Amino acid sequence: MTTIAGPPRVTIIGSGNVGSTLGQRIAEKNIADVVLLDIEPGRPQGLALDLTEARGFESHDRLIIGTADYADTQDSDVVVVTAGLARKPGMSRDDLLKANAKIVTAVVKDAIASSPNAILLIVTNPLDVMTYLAWQASGFSPERVVGMAGVLDAARFEAFIATELKVSIGNVHAMVLGGHGDLMVPLPRYTTVSGIPITELMDPDTITRLVERTRNGGAEIVSLMRAGSAYFAPASSASLMVESILFNRSRILPAAAYLQGQYGLSDIFLGVPTCLGRQGVSKVLELDLTQSEHQALEASAQSVRQNIKTAQSLLA
Numbered sequence: 620m621t622t623i624a625g626p627p628r629v630t631i632i633g634s635g636n637v638g639s640t641l642g643q644r645i646a647e648k649n650i651a652d653v654v655l656l657d658i659e660p661g662r663p664q665g666l667a668l669d670l671t672e673a674r675g676f677e678s679h680d681r682l683i684i685g686t687a688d689y690a691d692t693q694d695s696d697v698v699v700v701t702a703g704l705a706r707k708p709g710m711s712r713d714d715l716l717k718a719n720a721k722i723v724t725a726v727v728k729d730a731i732a733s734s735p736n737a738i739l740l741i742v743t744n745p746l747d748v749m750t751y752l753a754w755q756a757s758g759f760s761p762e763r764v765v766g767m768a769g770v771l772d773a774a775r776f777e778a779f780i781a782t783e784l785k786v787s788i789g790n791v792h793a794m795v796l797g798g799h800g801d802l803m804v805p806l807p808r809y810t811t812v813s814g815i816p817i818t819e820l821m822d823p824d825t826i827t828r829l830v831e832r833t834r835n836g837g838a839e840i841v842s843l844m845r846a847g848s849a850y851f852a853p854a855s856s857a858s859l860m861v862e863s864i865l866f867n868r869s870r871i872l873p874a875a876a877y878l879q880g881q882y883g884l885s886d887i888f889l890g891v892p893t894c895l896g897r898q899g900v901s902k903v904l905e906l907d908l909t910q911s912e913h914q915a916l917e918a919s920a921q922s923v924r925q926n927i928k929t930a931q932s933l934l935a
Protein backbone atom coordinates (compact mmCIF):
# COMPACT_ATOMS: atom_id res chain seq x y z
CA MET A 620 0.00 0.00 0.00
CA THR A 621 1.37 3.45 -0.84
CA THR A 622 1.02 6.22 1.67
CA ILE A 623 0.42 9.76 0.51
CA ALA A 624 2.48 12.34 2.36
CA GLY A 625 0.39 15.01 4.04
CA PRO A 626 0.90 18.70 3.32
CA PRO A 627 4.09 20.23 4.72
CA ARG A 628 3.70 21.42 8.29
CA VAL A 629 5.55 24.18 10.11
CA THR A 630 5.36 24.53 13.87
CA ILE A 631 6.13 27.93 15.35
CA ILE A 632 6.98 27.88 19.05
CA GLY A 633 6.08 31.27 20.52
CA SER A 634 3.06 33.10 19.07
CA GLY A 635 4.09 36.62 19.96
CA ASN A 636 4.77 39.37 17.44
CA VAL A 637 7.28 37.46 15.30
CA GLY A 638 5.65 34.03 15.66
CA SER A 639 2.11 35.12 14.80
CA THR A 640 3.25 37.29 11.86
CA LEU A 641 5.38 34.41 10.57
CA GLY A 642 2.39 32.06 10.84
CA GLN A 643 0.36 34.53 8.81
CA ARG A 644 3.08 34.83 6.15
CA ILE A 645 3.50 31.05 5.80
CA ALA A 646 -0.23 30.33 5.55
CA GLU A 647 -1.11 33.26 3.31
CA LYS A 648 1.80 32.55 0.95
CA ASN A 649 0.47 28.99 0.80
CA ILE A 650 3.83 27.57 1.91
CA ALA A 651 2.62 25.06 4.53
CA ASP A 652 0.07 24.21 7.20
CA VAL A 653 0.90 26.01 10.44
CA VAL A 654 0.85 25.06 14.12
CA LEU A 655 1.15 28.00 16.52
CA LEU A 656 2.24 27.00 20.03
CA ASP A 657 2.48 29.28 23.05
CA ILE A 658 2.20 29.07 26.82
CA GLU A 659 -0.02 32.14 27.08
CA PRO A 660 -3.50 30.70 27.66
CA GLY A 661 -5.80 31.06 24.66
CA ARG A 662 -3.43 33.19 22.58
CA PRO A 663 -2.34 30.65 19.94
CA GLN A 664 -5.89 29.26 19.69
CA GLY A 665 -7.33 32.76 19.22
CA LEU A 666 -4.71 33.71 16.62
CA ALA A 667 -5.25 30.47 14.70
CA LEU A 668 -9.01 31.03 14.61
CA ASP A 669 -8.57 34.64 13.50
CA LEU A 670 -6.16 33.61 10.69
CA THR A 671 -8.51 30.80 9.67
CA GLU A 672 -11.40 33.26 9.38
CA ALA A 673 -9.26 35.39 7.01
CA ARG A 674 -8.67 32.47 4.61
CA GLY A 675 -11.43 33.49 2.19
CA PHE A 676 -9.92 36.96 1.69
CA GLU A 677 -6.42 35.58 1.35
CA SER A 678 -7.43 32.72 -0.94
CA HIS A 679 -5.79 29.74 0.72
CA ASP A 680 -6.93 26.52 2.38
CA ARG A 681 -4.06 26.06 4.82
CA LEU A 682 -4.81 24.40 8.12
CA ILE A 683 -3.83 26.66 11.03
CA ILE A 684 -3.84 25.18 14.53
CA GLY A 685 -3.27 27.00 17.82
CA THR A 686 -2.21 24.97 20.82
CA ALA A 687 -0.24 24.65 24.04
CA ASP A 688 0.21 20.91 23.52
CA TYR A 689 3.27 19.55 21.71
CA ALA A 690 1.25 16.48 20.66
CA ASP A 691 -0.47 18.79 18.13
CA THR A 692 2.89 19.61 16.52
CA GLN A 693 3.54 15.96 15.57
CA ASP A 694 5.77 15.35 12.52
CA SER A 695 6.42 18.95 11.60
CA ASP A 696 8.84 19.42 8.71
CA VAL A 697 10.21 22.67 10.12
CA VAL A 698 10.10 23.89 13.73
CA VAL A 699 10.70 27.61 14.18
CA VAL A 700 11.61 28.86 17.66
CA THR A 701 10.51 32.43 18.42
CA ALA A 702 9.69 31.79 22.10
CA GLY A 703 11.32 34.05 24.64
CA LEU A 704 11.71 37.63 25.72
CA ALA A 705 12.19 40.54 23.35
CA ARG A 706 14.37 43.47 24.40
CA LYS A 707 13.24 46.84 25.64
CA PRO A 708 14.88 50.24 24.95
CA GLY A 709 18.34 50.45 26.53
CA MET A 710 18.87 46.68 26.46
CA SER A 711 21.21 44.77 24.18
CA ARG A 712 20.21 41.44 22.69
CA ASP A 713 22.78 39.81 24.99
CA ASP A 714 20.77 41.01 28.02
CA LEU A 715 18.18 38.38 27.02
CA LEU A 716 20.70 35.57 27.36
CA LYS A 717 19.79 34.23 30.78
CA ALA A 718 16.01 34.08 30.37
CA ASN A 719 16.01 32.90 26.78
CA ALA A 720 18.68 30.20 27.21
CA LYS A 721 16.37 28.28 29.53
CA ILE A 722 13.30 28.79 27.35
CA VAL A 723 15.00 27.78 24.09
CA THR A 724 16.63 24.69 25.57
CA ALA A 725 13.33 23.52 27.05
CA VAL A 726 11.14 24.15 24.00
CA VAL A 727 13.60 22.51 21.60
CA LYS A 728 13.59 19.31 23.68
CA ASP A 729 9.79 19.22 23.71
CA ALA A 730 9.47 20.09 20.03
CA ILE A 731 11.88 17.48 18.69
CA ALA A 732 10.28 14.74 20.76
CA SER A 733 7.21 15.22 18.52
CA SER A 734 9.08 16.09 15.32
CA PRO A 735 12.33 14.10 15.29
CA ASN A 736 12.91 14.69 11.56
CA ALA A 737 12.35 18.45 11.52
CA ILE A 738 14.73 21.16 10.47
CA LEU A 739 15.11 23.65 13.35
CA LEU A 740 15.04 27.36 12.54
CA ILE A 741 15.94 29.56 15.50
CA VAL A 742 14.86 33.20 15.79
CA THR A 743 15.04 33.94 19.54
CA ASN A 744 17.81 36.34 20.65
CA PRO A 745 20.70 36.49 21.22
CA LEU A 746 20.44 34.62 17.97
CA ASP A 747 23.80 32.94 17.39
CA VAL A 748 24.03 31.74 21.00
CA MET A 749 20.44 30.46 21.02
CA THR A 750 21.10 28.55 17.79
CA TYR A 751 24.11 26.87 19.39
CA LEU A 752 22.09 25.94 22.50
CA ALA A 753 19.22 24.66 20.34
CA TRP A 754 21.65 22.47 18.40
CA GLN A 755 23.10 21.09 21.64
CA ALA A 756 19.66 20.45 23.14
CA SER A 757 18.47 18.72 19.96
CA GLY A 758 21.37 16.34 19.41
CA PHE A 759 20.69 16.90 15.67
CA SER A 760 23.45 16.94 13.09
CA PRO A 761 24.47 20.59 12.69
CA GLU A 762 23.15 21.09 9.15
CA ARG A 763 19.60 20.57 10.50
CA VAL A 764 19.84 23.59 12.80
CA VAL A 765 20.05 27.13 11.44
CA GLY A 766 19.49 30.64 12.81
CA MET A 767 17.70 33.57 11.17
CA ALA A 768 19.47 36.92 11.28
CA GLY A 769 21.64 37.54 8.23
CA VAL A 770 18.62 37.62 5.91
CA LEU A 771 17.11 40.34 8.09
CA ASP A 772 20.33 42.33 8.45
CA ALA A 773 20.92 42.13 4.68
CA ALA A 774 17.30 43.18 4.03
CA ARG A 775 17.83 46.27 6.17
CA PHE A 776 21.07 47.14 4.37
CA GLU A 777 19.28 46.62 1.02
CA ALA A 778 16.38 48.87 2.06
CA PHE A 779 18.73 51.68 3.13
CA ILE A 780 20.76 51.40 -0.12
CA ALA A 781 17.65 51.35 -2.33
CA THR A 782 16.29 54.43 -0.56
CA GLU A 783 19.63 56.26 -0.77
CA LEU A 784 20.18 55.52 -4.47
CA LYS A 785 16.48 55.81 -5.38
CA VAL A 786 16.52 52.42 -7.13
CA SER A 787 14.26 49.39 -6.88
CA ILE A 788 14.94 47.16 -3.89
CA GLY A 789 14.70 44.25 -6.33
CA ASN A 790 18.03 45.30 -7.85
CA VAL A 791 19.91 45.40 -4.53
CA HIS A 792 21.64 42.34 -3.05
CA ALA A 793 23.51 42.72 0.24
CA MET A 794 25.73 40.40 2.23
CA VAL A 795 26.11 40.61 6.02
CA LEU A 796 28.27 38.17 7.99
CA GLY A 797 28.91 37.59 11.68
CA GLY A 798 26.80 37.49 14.81
CA HIS A 799 23.44 39.25 15.02
CA GLY A 800 24.71 42.02 17.28
CA ASP A 801 26.60 45.27 17.33
CA LEU A 802 29.64 43.55 15.81
CA MET A 803 27.88 42.19 12.72
CA VAL A 804 29.90 42.55 9.51
CA PRO A 805 28.07 44.14 6.55
CA LEU A 806 30.20 43.61 3.43
CA PRO A 807 29.99 46.54 0.96
CA ARG A 808 32.40 44.77 -1.46
CA TYR A 809 29.88 41.92 -1.80
CA THR A 810 26.83 44.18 -1.89
CA THR A 811 25.64 45.02 -5.39
CA VAL A 812 23.05 46.94 -7.37
CA SER A 813 22.35 44.96 -10.55
CA GLY A 814 25.78 43.37 -10.20
CA ILE A 815 27.63 46.67 -9.56
CA PRO A 816 29.38 46.75 -6.16
CA ILE A 817 28.05 49.66 -4.06
CA THR A 818 31.67 50.76 -3.59
CA GLU A 819 31.41 52.02 -7.20
CA LEU A 820 28.10 53.78 -6.63
CA MET A 821 28.46 55.58 -3.28
CA ASP A 822 31.19 57.51 -1.53
CA PRO A 823 32.87 55.90 1.52
CA ASP A 824 31.13 58.20 4.04
CA THR A 825 27.68 57.29 2.72
CA ILE A 826 28.55 53.59 2.85
CA THR A 827 29.81 53.93 6.43
CA ARG A 828 26.59 55.70 7.42
CA LEU A 829 24.42 52.93 5.93
CA VAL A 830 26.60 50.18 7.44
CA GLU A 831 26.22 51.78 10.88
CA ARG A 832 22.46 52.11 10.44
CA THR A 833 22.31 48.43 9.50
CA ARG A 834 24.30 47.42 12.60
CA ASN A 835 21.91 49.48 14.67
CA GLY A 836 18.81 48.39 12.73
CA GLY A 837 17.15 46.38 15.49
CA ALA A 838 17.87 48.98 18.19
CA GLU A 839 16.52 51.79 16.00
CA ILE A 840 13.14 50.05 15.89
CA VAL A 841 13.23 49.12 19.59
CA SER A 842 13.76 52.75 20.56
CA LEU A 843 10.95 53.92 18.24
CA MET A 844 8.44 51.30 19.44
CA ARG A 845 9.35 51.56 23.15
CA ALA A 846 7.74 48.17 23.87
CA GLY A 847 8.84 45.18 21.85
CA SER A 848 11.08 44.88 18.81
CA ALA A 849 10.76 44.51 15.04
CA TYR A 850 8.56 41.76 13.66
CA PHE A 851 7.35 42.41 10.11
CA ALA A 852 10.76 42.17 8.43
CA PRO A 853 11.92 39.41 10.83
CA ALA A 854 8.83 37.34 9.95
CA SER A 855 9.40 37.91 6.21
CA SER A 856 13.04 36.84 6.64
CA ALA A 857 12.13 33.63 8.47
CA SER A 858 9.38 32.91 5.94
CA LEU A 859 11.91 33.12 3.08
CA MET A 860 14.13 30.61 4.88
CA VAL A 861 11.22 28.24 5.57
CA GLU A 862 10.27 28.40 1.90
CA SER A 863 13.83 27.67 0.76
CA ILE A 864 13.94 24.65 3.09
CA LEU A 865 10.52 23.18 2.31
CA PHE A 866 10.67 23.71 -1.46
CA ASN A 867 14.35 22.68 -1.56
CA ARG A 868 15.14 25.92 -3.36
CA SER A 869 18.84 25.93 -2.41
CA ARG A 870 18.80 29.68 -2.06
CA ILE A 871 22.07 31.28 -0.96
CA LEU A 872 21.14 33.12 2.22
CA PRO A 873 23.21 34.52 5.07
CA ALA A 874 22.28 32.56 8.19
CA ALA A 875 23.74 31.33 11.46
CA ALA A 876 25.32 27.99 10.57
CA TYR A 877 27.68 25.63 12.36
CA LEU A 878 31.28 26.24 11.32
CA GLN A 879 33.82 23.46 11.10
CA GLY A 880 36.94 25.28 9.97
CA GLN A 881 35.33 27.70 7.51
CA TYR A 882 36.64 31.24 7.92
CA GLY A 883 39.17 29.72 10.35
CA LEU A 884 36.39 29.17 12.92
CA SER A 885 35.12 25.98 14.54
CA ASP A 886 32.44 24.85 16.97
CA ILE A 887 30.36 28.00 16.70
CA PHE A 888 27.14 29.09 14.99
CA LEU A 889 27.74 32.37 13.17
CA GLY A 890 26.23 34.29 10.26
CA VAL A 891 27.75 33.14 6.96
CA PRO A 892 26.42 32.61 3.41
CA THR A 893 24.62 29.25 3.35
CA CYS A 894 22.88 27.12 0.77
CA LEU A 895 19.50 26.27 2.29
CA GLY A 896 17.39 23.33 1.16
CA ARG A 897 15.34 20.34 2.28
CA GLN A 898 18.22 18.91 4.33
CA GLY A 899 18.90 22.26 6.01
CA VAL A 900 22.30 23.88 5.44
CA SER A 901 23.77 21.90 2.55
CA LYS A 902 26.79 24.17 2.18
CA VAL A 903 28.61 27.08 3.82
CA LEU A 904 30.12 29.37 1.20
CA GLU A 905 33.53 30.86 1.96
CA LEU A 906 34.04 34.37 0.67
CA ASP A 907 37.49 35.84 0.12
CA LEU A 908 37.83 38.42 2.88
CA THR A 909 40.31 41.25 3.26
CA GLN A 910 42.35 41.34 6.44
CA SER A 911 40.10 43.95 8.04
CA GLU A 912 36.90 42.08 7.07
CA HIS A 913 38.39 38.93 8.55
CA GLN A 914 39.38 40.71 11.75
CA ALA A 915 35.84 42.08 12.09
CA LEU A 916 34.42 38.57 11.69
CA GLU A 917 36.87 37.25 14.30
CA ALA A 918 35.81 39.95 16.77
CA SER A 919 32.16 39.10 16.25
CA ALA A 920 32.88 35.37 16.68
CA GLN A 921 34.83 36.10 19.86
CA SER A 922 31.83 37.85 21.39
CA VAL A 923 29.44 35.03 20.41
CA ARG A 924 31.85 32.44 21.82
CA GLN A 925 32.05 34.30 25.13
CA ASN A 926 28.25 34.36 25.37
CA ILE A 927 27.98 30.67 24.55
CA LYS A 928 30.29 29.98 27.50
CA THR A 929 28.21 32.21 29.77
CA ALA A 930 24.97 30.53 28.67
CA GLN A 931 26.42 27.06 29.19
CA SER A 932 27.51 27.89 32.71
CA LEU A 933 24.08 29.39 33.46
CA LEU A 934 22.40 26.22 32.27
CA ALA A 935 24.79 23.85 34.05
Ligand SMILES: NC(=O)C1=CN([C@@H]2O[C@H](COP(=O)(O)OP(=O)(O)OC[C@H]3O[C@@H](n4cnc5c(N)ncnc54)[C@H](O)[C@@H]3O)[C@@H](O)[C@H]2O)C=CC1
Pocket residue numbers: 632633634635636637638656657658659701702703704705706715719722725726741742743744745746767768771799847848849850853
Ligand atom coordinates in the same frame (compact mmCIF):
# COMPACT_ATOMS: atom_id res chain seq x y z
N1 LIG B 1 16.79 36.72 14.97
C1 LIG B 1 16.25 37.89 14.68
O1 LIG B 1 16.64 38.53 13.71
C2 LIG B 1 15.15 38.42 15.51
C3 LIG B 1 14.92 37.88 16.75
N2 LIG B 1 13.90 38.34 17.52
C4 LIG B 1 13.72 37.69 18.80
O2 LIG B 1 12.60 36.79 18.71
C5 LIG B 1 12.03 36.61 20.01
C6 LIG B 1 10.52 36.84 19.95
O3 LIG B 1 10.25 38.17 19.64
P1 LIG B 1 8.73 38.70 19.66
O4 LIG B 1 7.85 37.73 18.96
O5 LIG B 1 8.76 40.10 19.23
O6 LIG B 1 8.42 38.61 21.22
P2 LIG B 1 6.97 38.49 21.93
O7 LIG B 1 7.16 38.84 23.35
O8 LIG B 1 5.97 39.22 21.12
O9 LIG B 1 6.65 36.93 21.80
C7 LIG B 1 7.33 35.94 22.49
C8 LIG B 1 6.33 34.82 22.78
O10 LIG B 1 7.03 33.71 23.33
C9 LIG B 1 6.14 33.08 24.21
N3 LIG B 1 6.85 32.17 25.11
C10 LIG B 1 7.64 32.47 26.17
N4 LIG B 1 8.08 31.33 26.74
C11 LIG B 1 7.55 30.31 26.05
C12 LIG B 1 7.63 28.91 26.16
N5 LIG B 1 8.35 28.32 27.12
N6 LIG B 1 6.96 28.14 25.28
C13 LIG B 1 6.21 28.71 24.30
N7 LIG B 1 6.09 30.04 24.15
C14 LIG B 1 6.76 30.83 25.00
C15 LIG B 1 5.46 34.24 24.94
O11 LIG B 1 4.27 33.82 25.57
C16 LIG B 1 5.24 35.20 23.78
O12 LIG B 1 3.95 35.04 23.20
C17 LIG B 1 12.79 37.59 20.93
O13 LIG B 1 13.82 36.92 21.62
C18 LIG B 1 13.37 38.61 19.96
O14 LIG B 1 14.50 39.26 20.45
C19 LIG B 1 13.04 39.31 17.09
C20 LIG B 1 13.23 39.88 15.85
C21 LIG B 1 14.34 39.51 14.99
Ligand SMILES: O=C([O-])CC(=O)C(=O)O
Pocket residue numbers: 705706712744771799836837838840841848849853
Ligand atom coordinates in the same frame (compact mmCIF):
# COMPACT_ATOMS: atom_id res chain seq x y z
O1 LIG C 1 16.51 44.22 17.88
C1 LIG C 1 15.96 43.25 18.44
O2 LIG C 1 16.01 43.02 19.64
C2 LIG C 1 15.23 42.29 17.57
C3 LIG C 1 16.12 41.91 16.47
O3 LIG C 1 17.00 41.08 16.62
C4 LIG C 1 16.13 42.76 15.28
O4 LIG C 1 15.12 43.43 15.00
O5 LIG C 1 17.15 42.76 14.60
